[in-house]
Amino acid sequence: MTDKPGKKKQKPPAPVTSRQTSGVPARVAAHELIARVLFDQISLDEALLACEPMLRPLETRDRAFARAIAATSLRRLGQIEALLAGFLEKPLPERAKRAGIILIAAAAELLFLGVKPHAAVNAAVGAAALDHKTRPLKNLVNAIARRIDREGKEIVEAQDAEKLNTPAWAWESWQRAYGEETARAIASAHLKEPPLDFSVKEDAKGWAARLEGTVLPTGSVRLAKTASVEKLPGFQEGGWWVQDAAAALPAKMLGDVKGKDVLDLCAAPGGKTAQLAAAGARVTALDKSSSRLARIRENLKRLSLEAELISADALRWKPERSFPLILLDAPCSATGTARRHPDVLHLKSAGDIAKLADLQFRLLSKALGFLAPGGTLIYCTCSLEEAEGPAQIEKLLRNRKDIARLPLTAAEIGEDADALAPLITAEGDLRTLPAQFESLGGLDGFYAARLKKLA
């Protein structure tokens, strides 16, 4: 069911009409989202945008439900596929592979979202009846969905959830980098919905009180429950922005940036640009995507912050001056964000990691060319893969005698140094993992190293 026949353009799906059975439209939208990710190989965020015409007519609650079904289906895909393989006597015909999606979503509802059996089963059958390709399989969908309800719980409880829901290449990569126990802990953290984190312009304690959240040892504010961000206090007035607590750490590694020139490379959508601007830096933010750069502009406007924005490919850009401080948040596999983006692990492969590592090294070498002698550069990625993190720095330091690593201390990234010490490696780099801060709700996986250009 996870065949990857390559990207192809599709017409936007038609809105689901009110003639259809209640509860079915949200499911049909969920099926479309899952199909877009698994068949068209686009991210869930891109699928949500592409399916906007289908989602817009739904009630807010049903839109959230469609997203939850899709996200849970992707989070638990390995377990669900193993379960279905045991129930289906033969693979579904190619022309009716959408029936497989309907069953995946039904399993997510029945086994992981606690939806009432009759509602999940009836909606699955109702959705199958709507499409001429799946209609002939309506009875099969009914029979399998009922069987998932009767037998599924016991089967999934006995499964190795961590291993089944992690592609083999990722499991091997994490096991090599962190050992079996930590690889399993990372995979386990990916099974949970993450909390919502905010970076604040100032007064973290005050915002935590207003938002009914807590302040993490890193200084970020965390909300335990998911919420509609735009409706939260402080959104309109621009008091904070959404940013995972781990993603907020690399910018802090530049130290006090007040009044200093900082080049933020690969800056969009601007989480780190906002941090640097809020800390008083004169920020030049560069990104190659003009549409993503527009999002920085919007975000900065809402936050009443300023930065110079440059739309350019960092590999070709020729600045007129050098910079004393640079932050390079290189494009990466984003496996460190799999908690928030459960599609990531299904869309990436070991081959992608190798290609991205090559691009990251070229960007890092280029960025060092923009750095003034004596200047500091932070290299970071939201990846769990060694190849996209420490391996880049080791390779660089082997080849460049004019560059040195400036080791980080826990006290530099937050007030509670004891709590933060496990996030610093023996070499003095930052390495966060989804299983860290477990009792507080986890962290995204991030890697960052601080480098100095010797004068």
Ligand SMILES: C[S@@+](CC[C@H](N)C(=O)[O-])C[C@H]1O[C@@H](n2cnc3c(N)ncnc32)[C@H](O)[C@@H]1O
């Ligand atoms: C990980 S995201 C950056 C996230 C951002 N720093 C933040 O904190 O919100 C990587 C960004 O790199 C940009 N990018 C990729 N290749 C680039 C290149 N050659 N030159 C400039 N930007 C590039 C992408 O458009 C994307 O916005």
